[in-house]
Amino acid sequence: MYRKKIINVILLIGMCAGVYFTYSFYKVFFMPNTAFSNSEAYVFIKNNTSFQELLFELEPLLVSVKDFETAAIKKGYDKHIKGGKYVLTKDLNNHEIVNFLRVKNTPVKLVFNNQERLEDLAGRVAKQIDADSLSLINAFRDSLFLKTNGFTKQNALAMYLPNSYQVFWNTTPENFRARMLKEYQRFWNTERLDLAKKINLTPQEVSSLAAIVQKETAKVDERKKVAAVYLNRLKKRMRLEADPTVIYALKDKFQNFDTLIRRVLKKDLKIKSPYNTYKNRGVPPGPISMPDINSLEAVLAAEKHDYLYFVANPNKPGYHTFSKTYIQHLRNSRVYHRWINKQKLYR
Incomplete structure (x- = not known):
């Protein structure tokens, strides 16, 4: 009888141990362990993050950091942490969280222009x-x-085409650069290279001219017309004489790119700079800003006309008045300068 009681006690202890082990295993791996109330939470893990640093980052999001730590170590994740942006959804268990952090690096939308x-x-x-x-x-x-x-x-800025891109948050500078080169090469396909060749410009020179066109006019429907003016001047070996290049030259000389220059003065035209198209023939050595796709296409598909000059049209804000001769241009310029003097824009 006594022996039977001992066996029963041992069995009871074994059952309790089994239940405890099962519950502990379930709690560590399969019980929901998220502490946030929103439907999802974002985790940003830097490259080369240590396991302890990761635990510190995750602490506000978890009910039990200790249980997650146990599960992560058991699954070997503590030795193979991967950087990136991860989206955790509500009520995930530790088994799922580790799996998310292993394979679900989520791209971010990266945008740049101008x-x-x-x-x-x-x-x-x-x-x-x-x-x-x-x-x-x-x-x-x-x-x-x-x-x-x-x-x-x-001209390196020409390689970076303004757009929105899907990239991984932890992408390295070198990988980002390589991605942008790939996008640049994809843009400059055979068709566009042929168009550039027809106007006797390299892709980098197209970017430099497109940047000027974009600075000259914000009106998309006028860019092909403005681009054609500059191409006509290049064909005749005339200087481009583009005010935006002088503004860039001034900013570059004084290394102050935050300054706002609304009016170019006569004395500014004398500045010594490879970007000053009043003193140098051809396009500048690089873009004075980042041209958008529309501006690049405007240069490649410029209008066919004989205009050589243009000046802002005070009667049609944002647009310009075009002329074929210098005499016509002087008349148009006088109209514009009378208007701008009334605005008292001295700089």
Whole structure:
């Protein structure tokens, strides 16, 4: 009888141990462990994040960090942490959370446009992915990369086509740069290369001219007409004499790209700079800003006309008055300058 009681006690202890083990196993791996009330939460994991750093990041999102730690170690995740952006949904268990963090790196939407310099681009991109602006600008300016792919530090901005892109949050500066080169090469297909050749410009020169066109007019329906003026001047070996290039030259000289210059003065036209198209023939050595796709296409598919000059039209804000001769241009310019003097725009 006594022996039977001992056996029963042992069996009871075994059953309790089994129940406890089963419950503990279930609790660690399969019981919901999210503490947030929203339908989902975002986790941003930097490259080379340690397991302890990850636990610290996850703590506000979990009911039990200890249970997650146990599950992660048992599944070997603590040795194979991957950077990225991850979306955790409400009521996930630790088994699911680990699986999410292993394979569900979610791309982010990266957007940039209208940047004047590589520094501006680096700052804009750094706000959207993990890489900092210094590491990005170093990658953008890498001399070996530029030389290998036919760019210079002056025209490197042409490689970055403004658009929205799906990229991983933890992408490295080098991988981002490689992605942008791929997009650039995809844009410059055989058809566009042939169009550039017909107007005697390289793709980089098209970008430089497109940047001027975009600065000259915000009116999309006028860009092909403005582009044709500059192409006509290039054919005749005339200087482009584009005010936006003088503005860029002034900003570049004083290294102050935050200043707003609304009016170009006669003395400004004398500034010594490779970007000053009043003193230098041809297009500048690089784009004075980041041209959008529409501006690039405007240069490649410019109108056919004989205009050589244009000036802002005060009677049609945003648009310009075009002329074929310098005498006509002077008349139009007088009308514009009388108007601008009334506005008291001295700088």
